[in-house]
Amino acid sequence: MPQPQPPRTSHAAGSTEPVGPADGSPVRPRVLLLFGGRSGEHAVSCATAGGVLRAIDRAKYDVVAVGITPAGQWVLVEDDPDRWSIVDGRLPEVTDGPAHVLLPQSTAGRGLQVLAPDTVPVAIGDVDVVFPLLHGPFGEDGTVQGMLDLIDLRYVGAGVLASAVGMDKHFMKLVLAAQGIPIAPFMVLRPGDFARNPAGCTQTIEALGLPVFVKPARAGSSLGISKVSSLDDLPAAIAEAQRHDPKVIVEVGVVGREIECAVLGSVEGERPRVSQPGEIVVTNSEHGFYDFEAKYLDEASVELTCPADLPVEVIARVRDLALRTFEAIGCEGLARVDVFVTADQQVIVNEINTMPGFTPFSMYPRMWQESGLSYPDLIDELLQLALSRRLGLR
Ligand SMILES: Nc1ncnc2c1ncn2[C@@H]1O[C@H](COP(=O)(O)OP(=O)(O)O)[C@@H](O)[C@H]1O
């Protein structure tokens, strides 16, 4: 028998003991911060959680920190920002613990429970909103979003379809192209395509023109991506991408500046807001492009400039395309839209990230900071948007 529901509370990290609000203060919305997860971006997600745990306004929100182990187990974890930071290249990881988290079982309630081995479930209070700080498959791709929709639990960010489309570079490109948004030419390699017909695939890729970028269709943080300048390197690049996803895309290399824009959803009926654009410059040419090491381990070799030094007219086009891209996939909450600006000032959309890097040093919060919205205020804004969101079909 589950035990009776305790009063709305915060709880001691990692424990199953509910603790009542001692000071009689008004009940705050209870936020479930969800991070880690099954994807290759597990550690990046933990680092994001560290940033949010440090900045979230505790006077306004109660926080429940829930980590997902690489194997997919949901556990109640330490609510300590330091535990979840990347320090000296050491990547944080959620490990299994005694308190497994059970979501509400239906739309009838919002009660969370924890389950330790050989015990009955223990209620640890309601949750009002989930902040899925998950990057990559099984988190940013609509799977977790679908689970939350099934039980009418509100959450920050894109819904099922937009998450799935944003995650899958193949379908993302199809959706953007269908709405007249410029993208780089590409081809798709489905599982077995290359093994069955290496010569034919190589020919098609050669016709795209080298260099090409070979990417897992559904990954992020540059994991599994190679720049291929010689056809001899193609089989290894495809094999590397396939380590992350059996579906691979091969895309024409674009010569251009890397510009990003942050988009923030609005309340229903209003257009999303778009930040000032920022620019990424990888100064250490050893990286070749903006790869995983440059993003997280060798940040000294990357310059992030915001606002990007671009003509006013180009900035206007970049921002317009960012907005159209957000709306093209039916996105909600937040997204970062990344584009290339070529020497002749063409703007080509590279991708949309529905859960962009979100540490205080990441581009998304920095672009909002530059546009007048601080990191803590951004977190607050996202939570308020999610709390006001309609349930069911939107
Ligand atoms: N078509 C391309 N032309 C030039 N550079 C590219 C291209 N595609 C990817 N890159 C480089 O690789 C990086 C990661 O690729 P991206 O598609 O953004 O994947 P991820 O989702 O892993 O961030 C980009 O930031 C850019 O530096």
Ligand SMILES: [Mg+2]
């Ligand atoms: Mg990217």
